[in-house]
Amino acid sequence: MSEGLTEPTRASSADSGSAGAGAAAAAGRAVPRERFVAGDDSTAIRIDGTALAAAVKDDLRVRVDALKARGIVPGLGTILVGANPGSLSYVAGKHRDCAEVGIESIRLDLPDTASEDEIRAAIESMNANPAVTAFIIQLPLPVGIDPTAMLELMDPAKDADGLHPVNLGELVLAVPGGKGSIDTPLPCTPRGIVEMLRAYDIPIAGRHVTIIGQGLTVGRPLGLLLTRLEATATLTHSRTVDVAAEVRRADIVVAAAGVAGLVEPDWVAPGAAVIDVGITRVLNEETGRYRLRGDVDPAVASVAGFQSPVPGGVGPMTRAMLLKNVVEAAERR
Structure with a gap:
Protein backbone atom coordinates (compact mmCIF):
# COMPACT_ATOMS: atom_id res chain seq x y z
CA MET A 1 0.00 0.00 0.00
CA SER A 2 1.29 3.48 -0.79
CA GLU A 3 2.51 4.79 2.54
CA GLY A 4 0.36 7.39 4.28
CA LEU A 5 -2.21 7.67 1.51
CA THR A 6 -5.20 5.79 2.83
CA GLU A 7 -8.48 7.63 2.77
CA PRO A 8 -9.37 8.90 6.27
CA THR A 9 -12.50 7.80 8.07
CA ARG A 10 -14.62 10.23 10.04
CA ALA A 11 -13.24 8.80 13.29
CA SER A 12 -9.60 9.24 12.29
CA SER A 13 -7.28 12.13 11.57
CA ALA A 14 -5.29 10.70 8.68
CA ASP A 15 -5.05 14.16 7.15
CA SER A 16 -3.47 15.66 10.24
CA GLY A 17 0.03 15.88 8.85
CA SER A 18 1.48 13.02 10.88
CA ALA A 19 2.49 11.02 7.80
CA GLY A 20 4.73 13.70 6.30
CA ALA A 21 6.03 15.16 9.54
CA GLY A 22 6.61 11.67 10.93
CA ALA A 23 8.75 10.74 7.94
CA ALA A 24 10.88 13.83 8.44
CA ALA A 25 11.25 13.14 12.14
CA ASP A 48 10.40 23.75 1.79
CA GLY A 49 10.28 20.97 -0.78
CA THR A 50 14.06 20.64 -0.85
CA ALA A 51 14.24 19.87 2.87
CA LEU A 52 11.28 17.49 2.71
CA ALA A 53 12.77 15.64 -0.26
CA ALA A 54 16.04 15.22 1.64
CA ALA A 55 14.11 13.61 4.51
CA VAL A 56 12.36 11.26 2.08
CA LYS A 57 15.73 10.24 0.62
CA ASP A 58 17.13 9.59 4.10
CA ASP A 59 14.23 7.21 4.74
CA LEU A 60 14.60 5.53 1.34
CA ARG A 61 18.30 4.80 1.92
CA VAL A 62 17.36 2.76 4.98
CA ARG A 63 14.63 0.91 3.08
CA VAL A 64 16.91 0.21 0.10
CA ASP A 65 19.55 -1.23 2.44
CA ALA A 66 16.89 -3.48 3.98
CA LEU A 67 15.83 -4.67 0.53
CA LYS A 68 19.41 -5.40 -0.48
CA ALA A 69 19.84 -7.44 2.70
CA ARG A 70 17.00 -9.62 1.36
CA GLY A 71 18.70 -9.91 -2.03
CA ILE A 72 16.41 -7.37 -3.74
CA VAL A 73 18.11 -4.52 -5.61
CA PRO A 74 15.68 -1.78 -6.73
CA GLY A 75 16.31 -0.53 -10.25
CA LEU A 76 14.88 2.44 -12.19
CA GLY A 77 14.75 2.16 -15.95
CA THR A 78 14.43 5.10 -18.33
CA ILE A 79 13.57 5.18 -22.02
CA LEU A 80 14.70 8.38 -23.73
CA VAL A 81 14.01 8.99 -27.42
CA GLY A 82 16.01 11.77 -29.07
CA ALA A 83 18.34 14.40 -27.67
CA ASN A 84 16.02 17.09 -26.33
CA PRO A 85 18.26 19.10 -23.95
CA GLY A 86 15.54 19.37 -21.31
CA SER A 87 14.81 15.65 -21.45
CA LEU A 88 18.50 14.76 -21.33
CA SER A 89 18.96 16.91 -18.24
CA TYR A 90 15.82 15.55 -16.59
CA VAL A 91 16.77 11.90 -17.12
CA ALA A 92 20.33 12.51 -15.92
CA GLY A 93 18.92 14.12 -12.78
CA LYS A 94 16.73 11.10 -12.09
CA HIS A 95 19.70 8.77 -12.29
CA ARG A 96 21.72 11.02 -9.97
CA ASP A 97 18.84 10.84 -7.49
CA CYS A 98 18.90 7.04 -7.78
CA ALA A 99 22.61 6.94 -6.98
CA GLU A 100 21.99 9.00 -3.83
CA VAL A 101 19.73 6.36 -2.30
CA GLY A 102 21.26 3.19 -3.75
CA ILE A 103 18.80 2.48 -6.57
CA GLU A 104 20.38 0.96 -9.69
CA SER A 105 19.98 2.70 -13.07
CA ILE A 106 19.03 1.00 -16.32
CA ARG A 107 19.00 3.42 -19.23
CA LEU A 108 17.87 2.92 -22.82
CA ASP A 109 18.52 5.86 -25.16
CA LEU A 110 17.15 5.80 -28.70
CA PRO A 111 17.78 8.26 -31.56
CA ASP A 112 15.06 10.70 -32.55
CA THR A 113 14.70 8.67 -35.74
CA ALA A 114 13.54 5.63 -33.76
CA SER A 115 10.45 3.97 -35.19
CA GLU A 116 7.37 3.05 -33.21
CA ASP A 117 8.43 -0.60 -33.43
CA GLU A 118 11.83 0.23 -31.93
CA ILE A 119 10.20 2.12 -29.05
CA ARG A 120 7.81 -0.77 -28.49
CA ALA A 121 10.78 -3.14 -28.36
CA ALA A 122 12.47 -0.93 -25.75
CA ILE A 123 9.32 -0.97 -23.60
CA GLU A 124 9.02 -4.75 -23.91
CA SER A 125 12.68 -5.05 -22.91
CA MET A 126 12.05 -3.02 -19.74
CA ASN A 127 8.94 -5.06 -18.94
CA ALA A 128 10.92 -8.29 -19.21
CA ASN A 129 14.13 -7.19 -17.47
CA PRO A 130 14.16 -8.46 -13.86
CA ALA A 131 16.70 -5.78 -12.93
CA VAL A 132 14.10 -3.11 -13.73
CA THR A 133 11.79 -2.67 -10.74
CA ALA A 134 9.99 0.25 -12.40
CA PHE A 135 10.63 2.53 -15.36
CA ILE A 136 9.58 5.69 -17.13
CA ILE A 137 9.10 6.70 -20.74
CA GLN A 138 10.48 10.22 -20.98
CA LEU A 139 8.08 12.59 -22.70
CA PRO A 140 7.71 14.19 -25.18
CA LEU A 141 8.12 11.48 -27.78
CA PRO A 142 8.88 12.32 -31.44
CA VAL A 143 6.07 13.66 -33.59
CA GLY A 144 3.91 10.84 -34.89
CA ILE A 145 4.38 8.57 -31.86
CA ASP A 146 1.26 8.29 -29.69
CA PRO A 147 2.43 8.64 -26.07
CA THR A 148 -0.77 7.12 -24.67
CA ALA A 149 -0.33 4.02 -26.81
CA MET A 150 3.25 3.68 -25.58
CA LEU A 151 2.25 4.11 -21.92
CA GLU A 152 -0.38 1.40 -22.32
CA LEU A 153 2.36 -1.06 -23.32
CA MET A 154 4.04 -0.75 -19.92
CA ASP A 155 3.54 -3.36 -17.23
CA PRO A 156 1.36 -1.37 -14.77
CA ALA A 157 3.33 -2.83 -11.85
CA LYS A 158 6.49 -1.27 -13.33
CA ASP A 159 4.99 2.18 -13.89
CA ALA A 160 7.31 4.49 -11.95
CA ASP A 161 5.40 7.67 -12.87
CA GLY A 162 1.98 6.30 -11.87
CA LEU A 163 0.50 7.38 -15.21
CA HIS A 164 -0.51 4.04 -16.73
CA PRO A 165 -4.28 4.03 -17.39
CA VAL A 166 -4.70 1.05 -15.04
CA ASN A 167 -2.99 2.89 -12.19
CA LEU A 168 -4.86 6.13 -12.81
CA GLY A 169 -8.06 4.10 -12.82
CA GLU A 170 -7.31 2.85 -9.31
CA LEU A 171 -7.84 6.43 -8.10
CA VAL A 172 -11.44 6.13 -9.26
CA LEU A 173 -12.37 2.51 -8.71
CA ALA A 174 -12.43 0.35 -5.60
CA VAL A 175 -8.95 -1.07 -5.00
CA PRO A 176 -7.59 -4.13 -3.16
CA GLY A 177 -6.90 -3.79 0.54
CA GLY A 178 -10.08 -2.13 1.72
CA LYS A 179 -11.81 1.23 1.46
CA GLY A 180 -9.49 3.96 0.32
CA SER A 181 -6.22 2.02 0.29
CA ILE A 182 -4.06 2.56 -2.79
CA ASP A 183 -1.82 -0.38 -3.69
CA THR A 184 -0.57 0.87 -7.05
CA PRO A 185 1.97 3.54 -8.08
CA LEU A 186 0.71 7.09 -7.58
CA PRO A 187 1.42 10.02 -9.93
CA CYS A 188 4.56 11.64 -8.57
CA THR A 189 3.62 15.32 -8.46
CA PRO A 190 0.17 14.83 -6.88
CA ARG A 191 1.67 12.48 -4.32
CA GLY A 192 4.42 14.97 -3.55
CA ILE A 193 1.87 17.74 -3.05
CA VAL A 194 -0.12 15.65 -0.57
CA GLU A 195 3.04 14.85 1.39
CA MET A 196 4.01 18.54 1.45
CA LEU A 197 0.62 19.49 2.89
CA ARG A 198 0.78 16.77 5.51
CA ALA A 199 4.32 17.62 6.55
Whole structure:
Protein backbone atom coordinates (compact mmCIF):
# COMPACT_ATOMS: atom_id res chain seq x y z
CA MET A 1 0.00 0.00 0.00
CA SER A 2 1.29 3.48 -0.79
CA GLU A 3 2.51 4.79 2.54
CA GLY A 4 0.36 7.39 4.28
CA LEU A 5 -2.21 7.67 1.51
CA THR A 6 -5.20 5.79 2.83
CA GLU A 7 -8.48 7.63 2.77
CA PRO A 8 -9.37 8.90 6.27
CA THR A 9 -12.50 7.80 8.07
CA ARG A 10 -14.62 10.23 10.04
CA ALA A 11 -13.24 8.80 13.29
CA SER A 12 -9.60 9.24 12.29
CA SER A 13 -7.28 12.13 11.57
CA ALA A 14 -5.29 10.70 8.68
CA ASP A 15 -5.05 14.16 7.15
CA SER A 16 -3.47 15.66 10.24
CA GLY A 17 0.03 15.88 8.85
CA SER A 18 1.48 13.02 10.88
CA ALA A 19 2.49 11.02 7.80
CA GLY A 20 4.73 13.70 6.30
CA ALA A 21 6.03 15.16 9.54
CA GLY A 22 6.61 11.67 10.93
CA ALA A 23 8.75 10.74 7.94
CA ALA A 24 10.88 13.83 8.44
CA ALA A 25 11.25 13.14 12.14
CA ALA A 26 12.16 9.50 11.52
CA ALA A 27 14.90 10.69 9.21
CA GLY A 28 16.26 12.95 11.93
CA ARG A 29 15.20 16.17 10.23
CA ALA A 30 12.86 18.81 11.63
CA VAL A 31 10.31 20.28 9.23
CA PRO A 32 11.57 23.84 8.55
CA ARG A 33 9.12 26.65 9.30
CA GLU A 34 10.55 29.86 7.92
CA ARG A 35 8.80 32.85 6.43
CA PHE A 36 8.39 32.72 2.66
CA VAL A 37 10.10 36.10 2.26
CA ALA A 38 12.10 37.95 4.87
CA GLY A 39 10.31 41.11 5.92
CA ASP A 40 7.27 42.38 7.76
CA ASP A 41 4.89 41.93 4.81
CA SER A 42 5.27 38.15 4.59
CA THR A 43 2.71 36.10 6.51
CA ALA A 44 3.29 32.81 4.67
CA ILE A 45 5.36 29.92 5.95
CA ARG A 46 7.64 28.57 3.21
CA ILE A 47 6.84 24.96 2.31
CA ASP A 48 10.40 23.75 1.79
CA GLY A 49 10.28 20.97 -0.78
CA THR A 50 14.06 20.64 -0.85
CA ALA A 51 14.24 19.87 2.87
CA LEU A 52 11.28 17.49 2.71
CA ALA A 53 12.77 15.64 -0.26
CA ALA A 54 16.04 15.22 1.64
CA ALA A 55 14.11 13.61 4.51
CA VAL A 56 12.36 11.26 2.08
CA LYS A 57 15.73 10.24 0.62
CA ASP A 58 17.13 9.59 4.10
CA ASP A 59 14.23 7.21 4.74
CA LEU A 60 14.60 5.53 1.34
CA ARG A 61 18.30 4.80 1.92
CA VAL A 62 17.36 2.76 4.98
CA ARG A 63 14.63 0.91 3.08
CA VAL A 64 16.91 0.21 0.10
CA ASP A 65 19.55 -1.23 2.44
CA ALA A 66 16.89 -3.48 3.98
CA LEU A 67 15.83 -4.67 0.53
CA LYS A 68 19.41 -5.40 -0.48
CA ALA A 69 19.84 -7.44 2.70
CA ARG A 70 17.00 -9.62 1.36
CA GLY A 71 18.70 -9.91 -2.03
CA ILE A 72 16.41 -7.37 -3.74
CA VAL A 73 18.11 -4.52 -5.61
CA PRO A 74 15.68 -1.78 -6.73
CA GLY A 75 16.31 -0.53 -10.25
CA LEU A 76 14.88 2.44 -12.19
CA GLY A 77 14.75 2.16 -15.95
CA THR A 78 14.43 5.10 -18.33
CA ILE A 79 13.57 5.18 -22.02
CA LEU A 80 14.70 8.38 -23.73
CA VAL A 81 14.01 8.99 -27.42
CA GLY A 82 16.01 11.77 -29.07
CA ALA A 83 18.34 14.40 -27.67
CA ASN A 84 16.02 17.09 -26.33
CA PRO A 85 18.26 19.10 -23.95
CA GLY A 86 15.54 19.37 -21.31
CA SER A 87 14.81 15.65 -21.45
CA LEU A 88 18.50 14.76 -21.33
CA SER A 89 18.96 16.91 -18.24
CA TYR A 90 15.82 15.55 -16.59
CA VAL A 91 16.77 11.90 -17.12
CA ALA A 92 20.33 12.51 -15.92
CA GLY A 93 18.92 14.12 -12.78
CA LYS A 94 16.73 11.10 -12.09
CA HIS A 95 19.70 8.77 -12.29
CA ARG A 96 21.72 11.02 -9.97
CA ASP A 97 18.84 10.84 -7.49
CA CYS A 98 18.90 7.04 -7.78
CA ALA A 99 22.61 6.94 -6.98
CA GLU A 100 21.99 9.00 -3.83
CA VAL A 101 19.73 6.36 -2.30
CA GLY A 102 21.26 3.19 -3.75
CA ILE A 103 18.80 2.48 -6.57
CA GLU A 104 20.38 0.96 -9.69
CA SER A 105 19.98 2.70 -13.07
CA ILE A 106 19.03 1.00 -16.32
CA ARG A 107 19.00 3.42 -19.23
CA LEU A 108 17.87 2.92 -22.82
CA ASP A 109 18.52 5.86 -25.16
CA LEU A 110 17.15 5.80 -28.70
CA PRO A 111 17.78 8.26 -31.56
CA ASP A 112 15.06 10.70 -32.55
CA THR A 113 14.70 8.67 -35.74
CA ALA A 114 13.54 5.63 -33.76
CA SER A 115 10.45 3.97 -35.19
CA GLU A 116 7.37 3.05 -33.21
CA ASP A 117 8.43 -0.60 -33.43
CA GLU A 118 11.83 0.23 -31.93
CA ILE A 119 10.20 2.12 -29.05
CA ARG A 120 7.81 -0.77 -28.49
CA ALA A 121 10.78 -3.14 -28.36
CA ALA A 122 12.47 -0.93 -25.75
CA ILE A 123 9.32 -0.97 -23.60
CA GLU A 124 9.02 -4.75 -23.91
CA SER A 125 12.68 -5.05 -22.91
CA MET A 126 12.05 -3.02 -19.74
CA ASN A 127 8.94 -5.06 -18.94
CA ALA A 128 10.92 -8.29 -19.21
CA ASN A 129 14.13 -7.19 -17.47
CA PRO A 130 14.16 -8.46 -13.86
CA ALA A 131 16.70 -5.78 -12.93
CA VAL A 132 14.10 -3.11 -13.73
CA THR A 133 11.79 -2.67 -10.74
CA ALA A 134 9.99 0.25 -12.40
CA PHE A 135 10.63 2.53 -15.36
CA ILE A 136 9.58 5.69 -17.13
CA ILE A 137 9.10 6.70 -20.74
CA GLN A 138 10.48 10.22 -20.98
CA LEU A 139 8.08 12.59 -22.70
CA PRO A 140 7.71 14.19 -25.18
CA LEU A 141 8.12 11.48 -27.78
CA PRO A 142 8.88 12.32 -31.44
CA VAL A 143 6.07 13.66 -33.59
CA GLY A 144 3.91 10.84 -34.89
CA ILE A 145 4.38 8.57 -31.86
CA ASP A 146 1.26 8.29 -29.69
CA PRO A 147 2.43 8.64 -26.07
CA THR A 148 -0.77 7.12 -24.67
CA ALA A 149 -0.33 4.02 -26.81
CA MET A 150 3.25 3.68 -25.58
CA LEU A 151 2.25 4.11 -21.92
CA GLU A 152 -0.38 1.40 -22.32
CA LEU A 153 2.36 -1.06 -23.32
CA MET A 154 4.04 -0.75 -19.92
CA ASP A 155 3.54 -3.36 -17.23
CA PRO A 156 1.36 -1.37 -14.77
CA ALA A 157 3.33 -2.83 -11.85
CA LYS A 158 6.49 -1.27 -13.33
CA ASP A 159 4.99 2.18 -13.89
CA ALA A 160 7.31 4.49 -11.95
CA ASP A 161 5.40 7.67 -12.87
CA GLY A 162 1.98 6.30 -11.87
CA LEU A 163 0.50 7.38 -15.21
CA HIS A 164 -0.51 4.04 -16.73
CA PRO A 165 -4.28 4.03 -17.39
CA VAL A 166 -4.70 1.05 -15.04
CA ASN A 167 -2.99 2.89 -12.19
CA LEU A 168 -4.86 6.13 -12.81
CA GLY A 169 -8.06 4.10 -12.82
CA GLU A 170 -7.31 2.85 -9.31
CA LEU A 171 -7.84 6.43 -8.10
CA VAL A 172 -11.44 6.13 -9.26
CA LEU A 173 -12.37 2.51 -8.71
CA ALA A 174 -12.43 0.35 -5.60
CA VAL A 175 -8.95 -1.07 -5.00
CA PRO A 176 -7.59 -4.13 -3.16
CA GLY A 177 -6.90 -3.79 0.54
CA GLY A 178 -10.08 -2.13 1.72
CA LYS A 179 -11.81 1.23 1.46
CA GLY A 180 -9.49 3.96 0.32
CA SER A 181 -6.22 2.02 0.29
CA ILE A 182 -4.06 2.56 -2.79
CA ASP A 183 -1.82 -0.38 -3.69
CA THR A 184 -0.57 0.87 -7.05
CA PRO A 185 1.97 3.54 -8.08
CA LEU A 186 0.71 7.09 -7.58
CA PRO A 187 1.42 10.02 -9.93
CA CYS A 188 4.56 11.64 -8.57
CA THR A 189 3.62 15.32 -8.46
CA PRO A 190 0.17 14.83 -6.88
CA ARG A 191 1.67 12.48 -4.32
CA GLY A 192 4.42 14.97 -3.55
CA ILE A 193 1.87 17.74 -3.05
CA VAL A 194 -0.12 15.65 -0.57
CA GLU A 195 3.04 14.85 1.39
CA MET A 196 4.01 18.54 1.45
CA LEU A 197 0.62 19.49 2.89
CA ARG A 198 0.78 16.77 5.51
CA ALA A 199 4.32 17.62 6.55
CA TYR A 200 3.17 21.14 7.43
CA ASP A 201 0.04 19.94 9.26
CA ILE A 202 -2.26 21.45 6.63
CA PRO A 203 -5.62 19.61 6.84
CA ILE A 204 -6.97 18.05 3.66
CA ALA A 205 -10.21 16.27 4.62
CA GLY A 206 -13.19 18.62 4.51
CA ARG A 207 -11.20 21.43 2.89
CA HIS A 208 -11.91 23.15 -0.42
CA VAL A 209 -9.04 22.84 -2.92
CA THR A 210 -8.88 24.79 -6.17
CA ILE A 211 -6.54 23.38 -8.81
CA ILE A 212 -5.56 25.63 -11.72
CA GLY A 213 -4.86 23.35 -14.68
CA GLN A 214 -6.23 19.96 -15.68
CA GLY A 215 -3.20 18.26 -17.20
CA LEU A 216 -2.57 14.51 -17.09
CA THR A 217 0.44 14.68 -14.78
CA VAL A 218 -0.92 17.11 -12.16
CA GLY A 219 -4.44 18.55 -12.31
CA ARG A 220 -6.61 15.56 -13.16
CA PRO A 221 -4.90 12.94 -10.97
CA LEU A 222 -4.49 15.41 -8.10
CA GLY A 223 -8.22 16.12 -8.14
CA LEU A 224 -8.94 12.39 -7.91
CA LEU A 225 -6.40 11.83 -5.13
CA LEU A 226 -7.64 14.75 -3.03
CA THR A 227 -11.23 13.60 -3.45
CA ARG A 228 -10.25 10.19 -2.08
CA LEU A 229 -8.75 12.05 0.89
CA GLU A 230 -12.15 13.72 1.44
CA ALA A 231 -11.32 17.18 0.14
CA THR A 232 -13.68 19.07 -2.15
CA ALA A 233 -11.61 19.57 -5.30
CA THR A 234 -12.41 22.10 -8.04
CA LEU A 235 -10.45 21.92 -11.31
CA THR A 236 -10.23 25.15 -13.29
CA HIS A 237 -8.95 25.56 -16.83
CA SER A 238 -8.93 27.92 -19.81
CA ARG A 239 -12.73 27.78 -20.17
CA THR A 240 -13.46 28.49 -16.50
CA VAL A 241 -15.46 31.73 -16.37
CA ASP A 242 -13.83 33.27 -13.28
CA VAL A 243 -10.72 31.45 -12.07
CA ALA A 244 -9.96 34.13 -9.48
CA ALA A 245 -13.35 33.64 -7.83
CA GLU A 246 -12.75 29.90 -7.57
CA VAL A 247 -9.32 30.51 -6.03
CA ARG A 248 -10.73 32.93 -3.44
CA ARG A 249 -13.03 30.17 -2.13
CA ALA A 250 -10.15 27.77 -1.53
CA ASP A 251 -8.42 26.69 1.65
CA ILE A 252 -5.71 25.16 -0.56
CA VAL A 253 -4.67 26.46 -3.99
CA VAL A 254 -2.59 24.41 -6.44
CA ALA A 255 -1.36 26.42 -9.43
CA ALA A 256 -0.31 24.25 -12.38
CA ALA A 257 -1.10 26.38 -15.43
CA GLY A 258 2.40 27.22 -16.62
CA VAL A 259 1.65 30.97 -16.67
CA ALA A 260 4.21 33.02 -14.76
CA GLY A 261 2.74 35.17 -11.99
CA LEU A 262 -0.84 34.18 -12.78
CA VAL A 263 -2.05 33.99 -9.16
CA GLU A 264 -2.06 37.45 -7.59
CA PRO A 265 -2.50 38.43 -3.93
CA ASP A 266 -6.12 39.54 -4.35
CA TRP A 267 -7.00 36.07 -5.65
CA VAL A 268 -6.05 34.33 -2.41
CA ALA A 269 -8.03 34.00 0.82
CA PRO A 270 -6.09 35.08 3.92
CA GLY A 271 -4.30 32.12 5.46
CA ALA A 272 -4.75 29.78 2.48
CA ALA A 273 -2.06 27.24 1.58
CA VAL A 274 -0.68 27.89 -1.91
CA ILE A 275 1.25 25.21 -3.83
CA ASP A 276 3.07 26.46 -6.93
CA VAL A 277 3.67 23.78 -9.57
CA GLY A 278 4.30 26.05 -12.56
CA ILE A 279 7.78 26.62 -13.97
CA THR A 280 8.39 29.25 -16.66
CA ARG A 281 11.75 30.52 -17.91
CA VAL A 282 11.57 34.32 -17.93
CA LEU A 283 14.20 36.55 -19.54
CA ASN A 284 15.73 39.28 -17.38
CA GLU A 285 16.22 42.04 -19.95
CA GLU A 286 18.81 43.81 -17.79
CA THR A 287 21.12 40.81 -17.41
CA GLY A 288 20.13 38.85 -20.50
CA ARG A 289 19.75 35.76 -18.35
CA TYR A 290 16.77 33.53 -17.79
CA ARG A 291 15.34 32.75 -14.39
CA LEU A 292 12.61 30.41 -13.25
CA ARG A 293 9.24 31.80 -12.21
CA GLY A 294 6.24 30.00 -10.86
CA ASP A 295 2.54 30.53 -11.47
CA VAL A 296 2.21 32.40 -8.17
CA ASP A 297 3.24 36.02 -7.67
CA PRO A 298 5.71 36.10 -4.75
CA ALA A 299 3.61 38.91 -3.26
CA VAL A 300 0.96 36.29 -2.43
CA ALA A 301 3.14 35.57 0.61
CA SER A 302 1.68 38.71 2.18
CA VAL A 303 -1.75 37.02 2.25
CA ALA A 304 -1.24 33.25 2.30
CA GLY A 305 -0.62 31.13 5.37
CA PHE A 306 1.69 28.71 3.53
CA GLN A 307 3.39 28.95 0.14
CA SER A 308 5.79 26.73 -1.81
CA PRO A 309 8.64 28.39 -3.73
CA VAL A 310 9.84 27.97 -7.31
CA PRO A 311 12.40 26.52 -7.48
CA GLY A 312 12.76 24.44 -4.32
CA GLY A 313 9.14 23.45 -3.76
CA VAL A 314 7.20 20.87 -5.74
CA GLY A 315 10.08 19.91 -8.07
CA PRO A 316 12.30 18.18 -5.49
CA MET A 317 9.32 16.37 -4.01
CA THR A 318 8.20 15.11 -7.43
CA ARG A 319 11.63 13.57 -7.97
CA ALA A 320 11.61 12.08 -4.46
CA MET A 321 8.21 10.49 -5.09
CA LEU A 322 9.56 8.82 -8.22
CA LEU A 323 12.22 7.16 -6.06
CA LYS A 324 9.58 6.23 -3.50
CA ASN A 325 7.46 4.56 -6.19
CA VAL A 326 10.47 2.47 -7.23
CA VAL A 327 11.26 1.40 -3.67
CA GLU A 328 7.63 0.55 -2.94
CA ALA A 329 7.46 -1.52 -6.13
CA ALA A 330 10.49 -3.47 -4.89
CA GLU A 331 8.91 -3.91 -1.46
CA ARG A 332 5.76 -5.35 -3.06
CA ARG A 333 7.73 -8.16 -4.67
